[in-house]
Structures are given as C-alpha cells and as structure tokens.
Amino acid sequence: MSADMGDLELAVVGAGPQALTLLTYLAEHGPRELLERTRVFDTSDWLTTWHHQFASYEIPMLRSAWVHHPHPDPYGLIRFGRQEGRDDEFFGRIGRPSTRLFADYCDKLLDGYGLRELRTSAQVTDLRPLPAGGVELTTTTGTWRARRAVLATNPIRPLVPSWLGGAWAKHGREPGAMHSKDWSADTKGQGPVVVVGGGLTAAQIVSAHALAGDPVTWLTRTLVRERDLDIEAVWLGPNLGKFHSVVDLKARVTMARKARGGGSIPNHEGSQLEDLIQTGRVAHLRGAVDGLQRTGEGWKLNVRHQGRTKPLPAANVVCATGSRAHVRYETLLRRCRTERPVRRVAGLPMLNRDLSWPDTSVHLMGPLALAQVGPSCRTVIGARIAAERVVESWGGAVNRQYPGPK
Numbered sequence: 001m002s003a004d005m006g007d008l009e010l011a012v013v014g015a016g017p018q019a020l021t022l023l024t025y026l027a028e029h030g031p032r033e034l035l036e037r038t039r040v041f042d043t044s045d046w047l048t049t050w051h052h053q054f055a056s057y058e059i060p061m062l063r064s065a066w067v068h069h070p071h072p073d074p075y076g077l078i079r080f081g082r083q084e085g086r087d088d089e090f091f092g093r094i095g096r097p098s099t100r101l102f103a104d105y106c107d108k109l110l111d112g113y114g115l116r117e118l119r120t121s122a123q124v125t126d127l128r129p130l131p132a133g134g135v136e137l138t139t140t141t142g143t144w145r146a147r148r149a150v151l152a153t154n155p156i157r158p159l160v161p162s163w164l165g166g167a168w169a170k171h172g173r174e175p176g177a178m179h180s181k182d183w184s185a186d187t188k189g190q191g192p193v194v195v196v197g198g199g200l201t202a203a204q205i206v207s208a209h210a211l212a213g214d215p216v217t218w219l220t221r222t223l224v225r226e227r228d229l230d231i232e233a234v235w236l237g238p239n240l241g242k243f244h245s246v247v248d249l250k251a252r253v254t255m256a257r258k259a260r261g262g263g264s265i266p267n268h269e270g271s272q273l274e275d276l277i278q279t280g281r282v283a284h285l286r287g288a289v290d291g292l293q294r295t296g297e298g299w300k301l302n303v304r305h306q307g308r309t310k311p312l313p314a315a316n317v318v319c320a321t322g323s324r325a326h327v328r329y330e331t332l333l334r335r336c337r338t339e340r341p342v343r344r345v346a347g348l349p350m351l352n353r354d355l356s357w358p359d360t361s362v363h364l365m366g367p368l369a370l371a372q373v374g375p376s377c378r379t380v381i382g383a384r385i386a387a388e389r390v391v392e393s394w395g396g397a398v399n400r401q402y403p404g405p406k
C-alpha cells in the first residue's frame, strides 16, 4: 500500500513547456498561495522531452517567434536576450529564438520562481476525481490528494500510414523503416534514404542526411507549403475570436484541424532545401506511396508518380507524418471517462471553458484541449492561451492577450 503524502492545492502532471507556462502565469498573476501548495509530478527533470526533441533532430532554432515563451510578458525573452548580449540569437522575419537562448530563458524562469523545487520525481499511475470534489493521485512514490489537478502530459502517438504499419506487421520492427519519432542522427551515413512528409520534421531530416552526404529522396504528396508558424498568424488574433464565437464544439474541432492542415515549412528551412535540391543533393518527388517491401539490402518503397509506379530502393525510409491525440492515449483519464463521461469529437473530450473535464477539477492542457484552445494547442502559443484561461478561472488577475470565450 502506498504512503499517504498529504493534501495539495494543485497537482500538475508533467514537467514540460505547458506545465512551465502554467506555473509561470500562476507565479505572475496569482493566486500565489496556490503555488505554495503545488507539486509537479514527472520522473524526468523539467523540459527533458523538449530538450531531447531539439537535440535528436539537431534543431538550432525554434519554429515559434520571440513572443512565444512561457512568461506572460511577451517581451520577456527578447529582454533576456538583450541583457545577456545575445540579440543575434533571434532569426528570420519573426525573430525565432535559438534553441540555446530559449532553454537558458526557461532555466531562468525555473530558478527565478523556485519551480524546480516543486517537482517530485514520480510517475502518476492513477487519478481519481473524488465525490466531494478534488482528486486523488496515486504515484510511484505515494498517494496525494489535491483540490485541483492539471494534466500536461502531451498524450500523442505517431500517425503511422498503412504502408508502414503493413511492413511492420509483415517484417517486424526491423531497423530502416521508421516513423520520424524514432529517427536519430545515428541513421546518417548508412546509404540512400527516402523521407516521406511535407512538414518541418521531414525538412530537418532531409537536410541532416543530405549534409551528411547520403543520397536523399524527399517524397511529398502535394506542393510544399511555406509558412512561418504551423498555423497562419491570423489564428493568434481575429480567427481565434471567430473560433470562440462558434458554439458547436464539433464545428470548432473541424475548424481547428483545417487551420493546422497538413505540413508546412518555414522560409529558412524551405530555402535550405531548395538549395540542396538545386545542387542535386536532394531529389524531390511528388507522389503517393503504394507499398514498402523488404529487400536483401534494405527496403524498396513503391511510389505512384505521374501515373506510374516507381521503385525507390533505400537503406532507410523515414516517415515524418505527424502524430495524433486521443483521450484514450491518456490512461490517467480512464476514471474521468467512465465515471464522468463527456461528449467526444474525433477522440477529443469536450471540456469546459476553463479546460476542466466537466464535473471535475481536472484541467487538461495540450493536444486534448483543441476544441477550447484552438489549432495551436500543442505548442507554446497554446500553452499561453491555456494558462491564461486556467489561471483566470482560479482567480488570477490575468491580462488576456488572446481572444477567448467571454
């Protein structure tokens, strides 16, 4: 039987950028006393997944702009850059911060607000909404009760197309046919590679292989779209207002999904790829995959291109087709789902305006909050929108920067 660890005002599950944004907003806007009885549960240190993502894809700068960071003051990061004499670490027309500068700024927030001390190294294994209000959390180191909880666990899974799933079913998860989530720099230097997908992750993997001297084929279904953010900028202002004026949550999910659309690539990475294509280091092919087969030397991808099927032999086939969120992927919501069932659209729960699961004090940040936060819900922008909403509902004096429900 696990030890009873006591009562909290707030339990946060996950120590990623969403959780950091929430707690920075709470520290700035209050109520401060809530922060004094908060614990953050994660077996990994703060932002471990974030740092791992940037390191494994060797990403030098964020996609998002200088105003998108965990502090409510949009000028916080640029001021920090100036104070540090690092103005030259903002890039391109939207001032994308360098990976290092953003990480250092997050460290400053974690230290400045004393947030590191709030983390308990434990996995939450069960979450039970209590009949009299509040929640009980079972963790690998003990049981806690909290007046409210926030899940910031990013429950997404790779979107695996049928041709890749089929190859795995037939040949097992053999090396060489992978989703981009499993790609690492070790894959470089192993021979010809085919990268499938029209988004930024595909672009980063294509460039990494090409710069390492591997023969690269980049396969996209349609023309590649150039865009700074993964949504149009109007989605941070006017469109977000329209989104919230739509009452039907199903219609909102459709709107938000359409806004995110397929993949897109920022100008900087787009130009880099164009250069690699022009100099013959990358072959760009538009077509659809017909099937993937194992061969003696590696893999053969059959691609439908201009009415014909073209075989593409490769040592590695990398499928950068994104990820999907579903309420079932978050096992901590099992009791909420069964004991307090709510309407779902495309696997997403229909939450209250303050992102709480109806009839509970469990709030969700990140991908499952799409219908309330909008198409940027997975990113730091979405974290800011969500933090405004949640902290305000707890009585925080928030200066809203993003349109939201009245």
Ligand SMILES: Cc1cc2nc3c(=O)[nH]c(=O)nc-3n(C[C@H](O)[C@H](O)[C@H](O)COP(=O)(O)OP(=O)(O)OC[C@H]3O[C@@H](n4cnc5c(N)ncnc54)[C@H](O)[C@@H]3O)c2cc1C
Residues within 6 Å of the ligand: 013, 014, 015, 016, 017, 018, 019, 041, 042, 043, 044, 047, 048, 049, 050, 053, 054, 057, 061, 062, 063, 064, 068, 122, 123, 124, 125, 152, 153, 154, 332, 366, 378, 379, 380, 381
């Ligand atoms: C390559 C890449 C680049 C990106 N670049 C940007 C960018 O430039 N700008 C931007 O805004 N967004 C970007 N994103 C999107 C997004 O901001 C990141 O994926 C971000 O890490 C998501 O933050 P999060 O807090 O939701 O989740 P995570 O960073 O995944 O953190 C979730 C945490 O929850 C913990 N956890 C899960 N379950 C439990 C449990 N049961 N108990 C305890 N702990 C648990 C995990 O250990 C993890 O540490 C990028 C994403 C990727 C993949």
